[in-house]
Amino acid sequence: MLHSKPKEDNYLHKGLRKQLVQTLKEKGIKDERVLAATEAIPRHFFLDQAFERRAYEDKAFPITAGQTISQPYTVAYQTQLLEVKKFDKILEIGTGSAYQACVLAELGATVYTIERQKALYDFVSQFFFIKNYSSIKRFYGDGYEGLPSFAPFDKVIVTAAAPFIPPKLIAQLKPGGIAVIPVGDDSGQKMLRITKDKDGSVHEEEMGDFIFVPMLSGKNPLAP
Numbered sequence: 521m522l523h524s525k526p527k528e529d530n531y532l533h534k535g536l537r538k539q540l541v542q543t544l545k546e547k548g549i550k551d552e553r554v555l556a557a558t559e560a561i562p563r564h565f566f567l568d569q570a571f572e573r574r575a576y577e578d579k580a581f582p583i584t585a586g587q588t589i590s591q592p593y594t595v596a597y598q599t600q601l602l603e604v605k606k607f608d609k610i611l612e613i614g615t616g617s618a619y620q621a622c623v624l625a626e627l628g629a630t631v632y633t634i635e636r637q638k639a640l641y642d643f644v645s646q647f648f649f650i651k652n653y654s655s656i657k658r659f660y661g662d663g664y665e666g667l668p669s670f671a672p673f674d675k676v677i678v679t680a681a682a683p684f685i686p687p688k689l690i691a692q693l694k695p696g697g698i699a700v701i702p703v704g705d706d707s708g709q710k711m712l713r714i715t716k717d718k719d720g721s722v723h724e725e726e727m728g729d730f731i732f733v734p735m736l737s738g739k740n741p742l743a744p
């Protein structure tokens with residue numbers, strides 16, 4: 521895998537990205553900044569050579585360690601629900617390929633992102649493109665714990681299927697903050713947008729059906 525070596529981003533890739541943005545608009549993504557970030561980030565950089573030609577299809581693809589890069593629509597939708605503002609401090613659970621983290625960083629956020637698979641964490645450390653984003657802080661750990669020493673966060677995003685709303689993540693959300701978490705089992709999940717009011721009370725809204733890989737507890741130090 522040539523993940524550590526820069527790849528080219530040519531007019532063909534850029535053209536395919538414009539088409540992808542058009543598809544996302546047709547599927548209901550309205551936030552212009554999210555669309556601009558999708559257009560700016562070369563998704564083919566994040567994929568194995570074998571999938572590179574399909575990088576701008578609106579589909580999830582396998583990455584390393586049996587994990588996936590989320591579908592572009594899902595990334596855009598979760599990002600839109602987060603209402604990202606410049607300088608937001610965001611906690612992400614499930615770094616995966618780091619594509620979602622790059623979208624958030626492109627919007628001007630500082631991203632604290634946790635991955636439980638050591639192999640995947642190390643893989644992203646070698647990724648040439650991640651070095652462009654000093655506002656992405658990566659951690660190898662268990663997302664159920666969040667990052668108490670960096671809390672509180674303006675926003676929390678979980679990119680794996682949580683069996684329940686992880687209480688520590690809500691505790692680490694600022695009053696006035698938003699968390700976006702797919703909750704359910706392997707038959708499917710509801711996207712929940714959870715808002716914490718200024719007085720600390722928490723509200724949930726259901727925002728549609730999705731399928732993610734499971735949010736598992738504990739760290740995994742083993743190679744896949």
Ligand code: SAH
Pocket residue numbers: 587588589590613614615616617618619620621634635636637640661662663664679680733734735736737738
């Ligand atoms: N945001 C990613 C999507 C990755 S898929 C992207 O843009 O590519 C979900 C990821 O969540 C997987 O890499 C999986 O290993 C990770 N994950 C699952 N449970 C976790 C947990 N408890 N803590 C941290 N990461 C977790």
